[in-house]
Amino acid sequence: MDVTSFFDALEEHYAKNLPFVVYRKPNSSVLRSWMQKDAELHKTDSFLESGFVFAPFNLKDKSILFPVSECVISELNTDVLEVEFSTPSDIIYDNNHKTQHINLVSKGIDAIKKGGLQKVVLSRCVTKSLQNSNPLTIFKRLFNTYKTAMVYCWYHPKVGLWIGATPELLFQVEGKRLTTMSLAGTKSFYEDLEIEWTPKEYEEQQIVTDFIVNQLQPYSKSINVSEVETIQAGKLLHLRTRISSIISDNSELKPIIEALHPTPAVCGFPKDKAKNYILQHEHYDRDFYTGFLGELNLKTFKSRNSNRRNVENNAYSVVKTESNFFVNLRSMQLQDESALIYVGGGITKDSNPEHEWEETVNKTSTINAVLS
C-alpha cells in the first residue's frame, strides 16, 4: 500500500466518525492502522481477546478494545512522512495554573514527609487552542520527530481522540518472554548524554525498578535486570533500567497487568496509597493519560531457524502470541479545535516544587513542538 492510499483511507474513516488507531513502535519503520468496521464500543476486562487495547489510568473503568475480527488492519513501510511544517507558538500559562500545580506538589511533599507514602506522581492538564487541529497532520509530525517513541493517534467517536509519543513500555510479552522497563527521572537534553543525576532522581527511579521486580516475581521463572542507563526522549533525558523475565507456564495476562499497572513511574509507591492520593488531590480526571495502549494477544508467525542450509528446520515455524503495551505519556486529547496536554512528574521527599513545575513545562514541549 502506498502512503497516499494509507492516509486517504484513514481520513475517510475519520470523516465517517468511525474508530481507528494508527501507530508506529519505537525504532521501527512499520506504520500500522486498524480501522474498526462500525462505531460499536467494545470493552475488555479479561484481556483474553485479541485486538488493540486502550486502557485508562484507573482500571476500575473498563478498557476499550478494537477486536481483531472487527477491524481492517493495514501496514506501510516508511521512515518519513510528507507533512506541512509550522512553527509552534508558546503555551501561555495564567498564574493560577502555576500556583495550583506548585500547591499540589507542596502538599504531596508534605504527605510523603508525614510517612506512609514514598513517591507520588502528580500531574496537570493544560489546554492550547489550535489553528490546525487535523489529527493525522499532528500524528505525521510526531512520526517524523520522535523515532525512538511509540507514536500513535487513536479515535473512537464515543470516547474521544488521543495522540501521543510515549517513551515508556509498560511491558511486552512474546510467548513466555516478558520485557519491560523502569523509566523515571527527567533532565533537559542539550548536547550530551553524559550528565550528572542527583540522588533524588536515582531514588525516584530505583523505586520503580524495585516495584517491577517485586511484582513480577510471583509470575516469573527468572528475572534479569540491566544497569541503569541514560536515554533520550525528544528534548528530555530519563534514567532507564531494562527488565526481562521468563514467565511461568500457567501465568495469564490479566494478573500481570494488574500487578504492574500503574507503575510508580506514573502513580507512586506504595501503589494503592499513591493511587488514592492522586484520585483525591489532582484537580482533574486523568482518564486515559498514564493508562496504557497497544496490541493484545496478537498471533505472530516466527521461523525457528533462519539457517537457509537447514531446509528441514525451516519447516518449523511456530505461532506465538504477542502483546505490546505502552504507557500513555507525552500525550494529548483533541477536543473542539483545542489540545488538552497532560504532563506530570514523580515527587519524593526531596522534590522542589518550582523545579517540578519547570519539569512539567519541559514535558509539554514534546507535544507542543508539533502543534500549530
Ligand SMILES: C=C(O[C@H]1C=CC=C(C(=O)O)[C@@H]1O)C(=O)O
Ligand atoms: C508522568 C510523566 O513521566 C514519567 C515518566 C518518566 C519520567 C518521569 C519523571 O521524571 O517524573 C515520570 O515518572 C509524564 O511525562 O507525564
